[in-house]
Amino acid sequence: MLPSSMMLQRLKELNRKHPNRGKGGEPLAPALSGALSRALCFLHKASKTRLSRNSRPRILCFMVSPDQPAEYVSVMNAIFSAQRSNVSIDACYMGKESSSFLQQAAHLTGGTYMKPELQSALLQYLNMAFAADTATRGFLTENAGQAVNFKASCFCHRKPIDLGFVCSVCLAVFCQNVKECQICGTHFMPLLTKTQKRDEGATAAQGSALPSK
Amino acid sequence: MNLTDFLQSLEASHLARLYDHQWTVQAVFRSLPPVAKQYALRLLFVDPAEHVPAVVFDSWIKPEHRSKHDSAKANLTKLQVLIYSERSGSPGYRLHPKFQALLKLAVCGGGTIHATVPADVVPHIPSRSALNAHAExxxxxxxxxxxxxxxxxPDIQTGLEVEPLPFDELFRGAGLVVSNRSSARSHISDSGFQFLLLDTSSQVWVAISEYISQAEKTMGVNMSEVVSFLLxxxxxxxxxxxxxxxxxxGQSRVAAHMTQLGIMMMFKAGTSIMYCPTPLARCLCNSSTAGVGGSQQQGFIVVETNYKLYGYVTxxxxxxxxxxxxxxxxxxxNLxxxxxxxxxxxxxxxCGITAEQIISYLQxxxxxxxxxxxxxxxxxxxxQIRLWEADMLRVxxxxxxxxxxxxxxxxxxxxxSYAQQKGVYLWDDGKSKLIAKLEGDQEMRTRIKELRGR
Structure with a gap:
């Protein structure tokens, strides 16, 4: 059998062995954040042993389904904790579009994001992009750099936004103007119009519209 | 010394034969430096009838790290893993066909030693500590x-009828001892002392590489077979x-000798004799020197600033x-x-030991x-140790x-002035004494005779 198809079959087998289904058997949304957190836990445990003292761990993440905006906060938290513990996240996305979550994960942790064009040559893609350790990657040419989509999701409705409102205290992102931050509870002053501004002078404008990008 | 050094010392004709055996292929692959390893992996699944064009191959490295690329290429070519080929006028590279086939097999999970151990053998398998004790x-x-x-x-404890390993010849061949005319036994040489300070994995390789070269000469065993058996x-x-x-x-003779060296251990299970490797055997395929031996080598030295050394040794x-x-x-x-x-x-x-060797041993x-x-x-x-060494070299x-x-x-x-011209001048007292190097003596004599004759 061709190695690439063998790999795909193994991945499918893995998927069958650990089905991601609810109690009634209905398919659940992919749990990217859960997967990342679990991998980080394993790595943390492994880092305590003597053997892995000098190793630089990496996570390779395969994903087929599209991003779940609902997971945005937990995925970002997983990414940041990976960043803190010096773990690189490599991402291989095999869905139709491109995954903004995985792009950001790879970008922020110094990993590699890749979307194979030809799935039948998957093995060669994996060999080319992910086999090298982080130090060796510094010497090798990377595959054509793709623009990273830094789109954030709002904290209130979990939908991806281009422009939004940011809490000046906890940096939470909202898609609409709110009176009170839902995350940290800060009360925002109402937006001032131009005339009011002139009247009251340059007061710090909490809750003012700031592009999130 | 490690596997890479050993491979580098082999002749080209020997190297080609090594790739007939999958363990050698795996060990060679592991011993490659990182960039070379990546290249081997990238070329691994290229169709053996095709090749990767040289232009593509050379574009794999960032321009600023060109030297890494060249050294990796030289390394792979020297090991004959990478082969330059020309197809319909375009230059390219591919892997050694046998190397490629066997490495592919290994990567795809084939050819592992996973034969199930018969139930009646299991209770006889020596424990890890027993293996450690034997090896040490x-x-x-x-x-x-x-x-x-x-x-x-060391005794041969196999019960096999094999002539024991000729240790004296092994030591002499590796230059660890020098023969002394006055006594029958030879004495440990400078490089022998240096050998003692090496880490175990390097020691194993020094001994094994000498053993391999002698095995081919004296025992008539095929070298690639010995290497593949050991790996x-x-x-x-x-x-x-x-x-x-x-x-x-041939292999059972090698096996008996390895048992004598502590690289492998034999044991009886019912009527049959079995063998298994000891932790020392791990040193053979490990390219990195750090942490080799693992549990076997626990540090035991404490050096204090007052030049006191405490060694917890038995x-x-x-x-x-x-x-x-x-x-x-x-x-x-114990101290x-x-x-x-x-x-x-x-x-x-x-004794021929250098300061650097002492310090690295202590570390x-x-x-x-x-x-x-x-x-x-x-x-x-x-x-201070370095200074003392410099002091010794002063004169x-x-x-x-x-x-x-x-x-x-x-x-x-x-x-x-003639001595100065010839570069043999060493010293003079300005009046009547001149010292020159011995190699210029003949020329100096003729010159002085000439001057006297005038």
């Missing part, structure tokens, strides 16, 4: 025999013993090594207290309690000739 015991016995504190080489041993899990009856004549060989460069102050059942002083270091230097065997110290060996001690001796009683001032000055 045999290796130490060999080192003690090398140092001369032990009269006989298979290195990859074999300790819980998966092999049958002695599966080995051919084995005679470690004690002997420590006494090479320290003065014994006190010896307790050796010594001091590092000028005389003790000078003693070691006169490599530091006690786990002081492992976090930076640097592990106090700077003042390390620097250099050269064979030379003293010319005296020149008939006239003129002859003396002419002879001096």
């Amino acid at each position: 015991g045999q290796w130490e016995a060999m080192l003690l025999y090398l140092v001369g504190t032990r009269g006989s080489p 298979e041993l290195a990859f074999r899990p300790m819980t998966h013993p092999g049958h002695m009856r599966d080995l051919n004549h 084995s005679a060989i470690q004690l002997a090594i420590l006494e090479l460069f320290t003065r014994r102050e006190c010896r307790l059942p 050796f207290v010594g001091s590092i002083n000028r005389d003790s270091i000078a003693n070691a230097l006169s 490599a065997h530091s006690h786990p309690k002081i492992n976090h110290r930076v640097p592990i060996v106090p700077e003042v001690v390390a620097d 250099k001796t050269l064979p030379s000739v003293l010319y005296d009683e020149f008939p006239s001032r003129y002859v003396f000055t002419e002879a001096t």
Whole structure:
């Protein structure tokens, strides 16, 4: 059998062995954040042993389904904790579009994001992009750099936004103007119009519209 | 010394034969430097009938790291892993076909030693500690025999009828001993002392590479077969013993010798004789020197800033090594207290050991309690050892000739300038004495005769 198809079959087998289904058997949304957190836990445990003292761990993440905006906060938290513990996240996305979550994960942790064009040559893609350790990657040419989509999701409705409102205290992102931050509870002053501004002078404008990008 | 050094020392015709065996292929792949390893992986699944165009191959590295690329390419070419080929006019690269086929097999999970162990054998398999004890015991016995504190080489404990390993020849071949005309036994040489300070994995490779080259000459065994057998041993899990009856004549001889060296252990399971590797065998395929031996080599040395050295040792060989460069102050059942002083270091230097080797030995065997110290060996001690070495090298001796009683001032000055011209001049007292190097003696004599004749 061709190695690439063998790999795909193994991945499918893995998927069958650990089905991601609810109690009634209905398919659940992919749990990217859960997967990342679990991998980080394993790595943390492994880092305590003597053997892995000098190793630089990496996570390779395969994903087929599209991003779940609902997971945005937990995925970002997983990414940041990976960043803190010096773990690189490599991402291989095999869905139709491109995954903004995985792009950001790879970008922020110094990993590699890749979307194979030809799935039948998957093995060669994996060999080319992910086999090298982080130090060796510094010497090798990377595959054509793709623009990273830094789109954030709002904290209130979990939908991806281009422009939004940011809490000046906890940096939470909202898609609409709110009176009170839902995350940290800060009360925002109402937006001032131009005339009011002139009247009251340059007061710090909490809750003012700031592009999130 | 490690596998890479060994491979580098082989001739091209030998190398090509190595890739007939999958364990050699795997071990060679593991021993490659990182960039070369990536190249091998990238070329692995290229159709053997095709090749990767040279342009593509050369574009794999960032332009600023060109030197890495060139060294990786040279390395792979030297090992004959990478082959330059030209197809329909375009240059390209591909992997050695046999290397590629066997590595592919390994990567796809084929050809592992996973034969299930028969249930009646399982209770006979030696425990890890037994294997460790065997490996340490045999290796130490060999080192003690090398140092001369032990009269006989390590025993052969196999019950097989094989002539034991000729240790004396092995040592002599590796240059670890020099024959002494006055006594029947040969003495440990300078490189022998240096050998003692090496880490175990390098020691194993020094011994094994000499063994391999001798095995081909004296025992008539095929070298690639020996190498592949040894590397298979290195990859074999300790819980998966092999049958002695599966080995051919040449292999069973090698097996007996390896048992003697402590690289493998034989045991009886019912009526059949089985073998399994010891932790020492792991050193054979491990390219990195750090942390090799694992549990087997626990650090035991504490060096303090007051030039005191505490060694938690029980084995005679470690004690002997420590006494090479320290003065014994006190010896307790599990502790050796010594001091590092000028005389003790000078003693070691006169044996041919260098300061760097002493310091790296102290670092490599530091006690786990002081492992976090930076640097592990106090700077003042390390620097002093280096200074003492520099001190020893201050005076250099050269064979030379003293010319005296020149008939006239003129002859003396002419002879001096002639010596300077020829580059053999060493010293003169400005009046009548001149010292020149021995190699220029003939020329100097004729020149002085000429001057006198005038």
